[in-house]
Amino acid sequence: MSELRKHYFLDEYCLIASGRAKRPSAPKACGEDMKAHSCVFCSGHEDKTPPAKAVYKNGEILKDTNEELVKDWQVRCIPNLYPALSPDAPDVEDSGFEVKKGFGYHEVIIESPSHENKINLFSDEEILLLMKVYRDRVMHYQSKEGIEYISLFKNWGKKAGASLEHTHSQLIAVPIIPTSIVKEKKAISELKNCPYCHIIEKEKGKERQIYENDNFILIAPYCSKYQYEMWMLPKKHVNHISAFTDEMLMSLGDCIRTAVKLLDRTIPELAYNYMFFQVDHDPGYHFNVRIAPITSIAAGFEKNTEIYINTIPPEIAVEHLLNPE
Numbered sequence: 001m002s003e004l005r006k007h008y009f010l011d012e013y014c015l016i017a018s019g020r021a022k023r024p025s026a027p028k029a030c031g032e033d034m035k036a037h038s039c040v041f042c043s044g045h046e047d048k049t050p051p052a053k054a055v056y057k058n059g060e061i062l063k064d065t066n067e068e069l070v071k072d073w074q075v076r077c078i079p080n081l082y083p084a085l086s087p088d089a090p091d092v093e094d095s096g097f098e099v100k101k102g103f104g105y106h107e108v109i110i111e112s113p114s115h116e117n118k119i120n121l122f123s124d125e126e127i128l129l130l131m132k133v134y135r136d137r138v139m140h141y142q143s144k145e146g147i148e149y150i151s152l153f154k155n156w157g158k159k160a161g162a163s164l165e166h167t168h169s170q171l172i173a174v175p176i177i178p179t180s181i182v183k184e185k186k187a188i189s190e191l192k193n194c195p196y197c198h199i200i201e202k203e204k205g206k207e208r209q210i211y212e213n214d215n216f217i218l219i220a221p222y223c224s225k226y227q228y229e230m231w232m233l234p235k236k237h238v239n240h241i242s243a244f245t246d247e248m249l250m251s252l253g254d255c256i257r258t259a260v261k262l263l264d265r266t267i268p269e270l271a272y273n274y275m276f277f278q279v280d281h282d283p284g285y286h287f288n289v290r291i292a293p294i295t296s297i298a299a300g301f302e303k304n305t306e307i308y309i310n311t312i313p314p315e316i317a318v319e320h321l322l323n324p325e
């Protein structure tokens with residue numbers, strides 16, 4: 001069962017997806033049990049996952065081929081075996097409350113054929129290809145009828161919600177615009193200028209800047225909710241990854257890889273999530289990616305107030321990230 005249930009009276013949704021309870025439990029960090037011989041994401045085990053939706057080989061997407069069994073791939077996109085949403089979701093029963101059927105798509109992007117590889121070790125070629133895959137797959141699902149928003153994210157580590165150790169990202173295409181995005185869009189529309197462009201102006205070259213390259217800037221946001229939280233922003237105002245040139249994709253990949261490298265150097269094996277924020281139909285939105293490391297759990301106060309307690313100020317976090325002991 002998969003249902004998008006609306007809050008009793010607020011514009012907020014929860015996704016009730018009981019089928020996902022069957023998914024494998026997360027392995028221990030670097031546990032022996034998920035090493036290459038049993039990992040379904042490893043190259044050579046293509047027959048152990050649902051048939052692929054897209055396979056990338058020699059830097060190109062393969063079409064019109066028996067994709068599910070293609071060998072020597074670089075990136076492989078498969079439907080999630082335990083989808084949170086599905087294209088053939090059954091109609092919902094009348095519950096007396098507002099609910100939408102759980103229509104949507106849930107894809108897993110296996111980022112590398114190798115079990116040992118991880119994003120901070122990716123070559124330029126690998127990271128650029130992954131960003132191109134992100135662009136392709138987001139555009140693919142964005143064009144589907146009934147889809148309003150694409151959530152693209154990566155969970156790394158058990159504490160971040162990853163149920164398999166092999167490096168992968170996920171994409172969930174949903175039939176609504178999430179409340180958080182609606183709120184943010186509204187706040188932006190009431191301002192004269194883009195607030196993200198303003199953030200870049202204010203933070204560039206200052207104490208909370210962590211890194212920059214030709215097209216992106218990486219900062220520890222002034223209002224960091226999480227320890228070592230990082231935001232990456234394109235210097236040029238762009239609302240969506242579909243408008244990115246390959247140079248911008250390379251800069252974005254370099255920025256993500258750098259952020260993860262710095263995090264891993266500061267606290268080895270730290271679990272994290274990164275999430276893409278973008279709105280295709282609103283040119284006023286400013287694309288951004290946020291990394292939320294997992295160093296604590298949201299407890300009573302956070303759940304009660306949505307005010308997060310962060311004991312490492314971002315200014316100190318930057319020092320830790322840039323000057324390892």
Ligand SMILES: [Zn+2]
Pocket residue numbers: 035036039040041042043114115166
């Ligand atoms: Zn593997």
Ligand SMILES: [Zn+2]
Pocket residue numbers: 194195196197198236237238285286
């Ligand atoms: Zn902007």
